[in-house]
Amino acid sequence: MPDPSNYTDRPWMDPEAEPFIKVQSVSKHFGDFTAVDNVDLEIYKGELFSLLGGSGCGKTTLLRMLAGFETPSSGYIFIDGVNMNDVPPYERPINMMFQSYALFPHMNVEKNVAYGLRRDGIAGDEINQRVDDMLAMVELTQFRKRKPHQLSGGQRQRVALARALVKQPKVLLLDEPLAALDKRLRENTQFELMNIQDQLGVTFVVVTHDQEEAMTLSTRIAVMDAGRFMQIGTPTEIYEFPESRLVANFIGSANMFQGRITENGPDHVIVQCKQPDCEFYIDHGVSIQEGNKVWVAVRPEKITISSEASDYNGNNCIKGIVHDIGYLGKLSTYRVKTADETLIDVTSPNLARPKDGNLAMDWDDEVYLSWEASSAVVLTK
């Protein structure tokens, strides 16, 4: 019995909870090209839901259907229980920040931000107050009288963000909201987004290319490819238990080895791989027949690199030589070549200062790689 008090943070686990946004078998075709392919999605109130995926996989198209600029070729979209299929964009409780920003070139920053409030017929004083607050938040107060073409790329992005946020809608769709911001502003804005989400209970749907951003910000992530969802889950689920090679590679990096299941127990499986030639012992069962082709994924940071052989049940240990080293400050990445020429990536924290300017491992050193039985994941597709 899961603890019900946990549901406040994880409404998608609650069988009773009603999703705030419900996308039901929605497809979108452009001619004979399918941009969004029969997707189902439930997003709950107060979530910060990220859409992640390569260029052209249909993220913007999905957002545009939520905002009402594209009508689904088939399927339904519900927001707050209301079928949105026939509701025009200006009546939806949604605001969108466009990937292209779409700032009004003939209005200055202030007027751009105030535009949405004006349309809602809010009193002048309140508009001024809210615009002031919002401009202060995105640090654009001194640019308030400028026209969009007099701003830098990052400043324009902040105007677009402010214009969408100022209306405090129930749902905010952000198409790559932070891509052009520098690190400091990006972190501030991320923090501010989370604040707004906390205070106002706004539901966010964020498209991003930046997986780190998705990992830190989101309650849940959907990984998209070719118009479909590959996996939907919390950042931890997606990272630790990817369901496919594509997801494993898209979020973080992973070493991927092809092999066959030679033993399938209730609490473990053993996979025999050819490259590298070794047996992988994995401590979670999979529902797949022995003898079937699978892939084993191991994240570079889950692999221990050492110059002495260690032993985890005699499995999950490979010998190799250091092929390449990348020094990244906190971390070093090693590319290790095994006897059969397989390359395995390993990242390892630089705990001690390098002695005499030398790292613990050096090129062509003989090393042993090992990992725990729980660190590898078996993937079937």
Next chain:
Amino acid sequence: MNNGKRSRFLFTVTCFGMAFLYIPMIMLIVYSFNYSKIVPVWGGFSTRWYTVLFESEVVWKSVILSLKVATVNAFFATIIGTLAGLALVRFGRFKGRTLFSGMITAPLVMPEVITGLSLLLMFITLKELFGWPDKRGFTTITIAHITFSMAFVAVIIQSRLAGMAQDLEEAAQDLGAKPFRVLTDITLPLLAPGMLAGWLLAFTMSLDDLIIASFVSGPGAVTLPMLIYSRVRVGLRPDINALATIIILVVATGVLIAAWIMFRQQKQRQLELQMSDED
């Protein structure tokens, strides 16, 4: 060396070209200040033909008619042309869009004689059927001018709209603006330079037109180009030179303003393009 030769060649050719274009006009302007009544004989500087011109009631009448036609024409052509442009670019693929788009550009390539003839035919038929227009003149000329100049406006608006990203209108809708608000707040302000250019173009084209006006005009309604043409047919006249000089001045001013607006529009568009490139 080679370069120098080539540039001298280019310079000569340009000079010839310019001379070919502008010497006739300069001669016209110079001779309009000629005292002599016989045009090619220089009789000293004078502005007497301008005085003659301003005292002629016929000339005034035709100037006023031409200006009236041009103004009303420009006004309606801009409105109708803008609406047509909007319909073509913004309202998606409605039924018969291709046909409509082809039909709207047809007057641009149709020989004026044909346009004039067909319009005359239409007016005569209308009169047979409904008794309207009972007398050809200001109304018929204006209607005729609107039919061809609105095509030019529509083309200008169409190109301006195509270059204008649609997401601005979507953003406005997203922020709660109903379609009509989007039109007045976003689309029309951004189209304003194009509309102004269209207005000026329609105005000058109407002022220029001789052929179509001659076809659809009736007794007593003489536009300025018609007046000039009918007078010089029997020989050059110094007062017509003066009139032509004034027209050149007015048209040049109009063209310069239109060019300036287009130039600014171009620059604005480049800025917008740069904006989207940076990201």
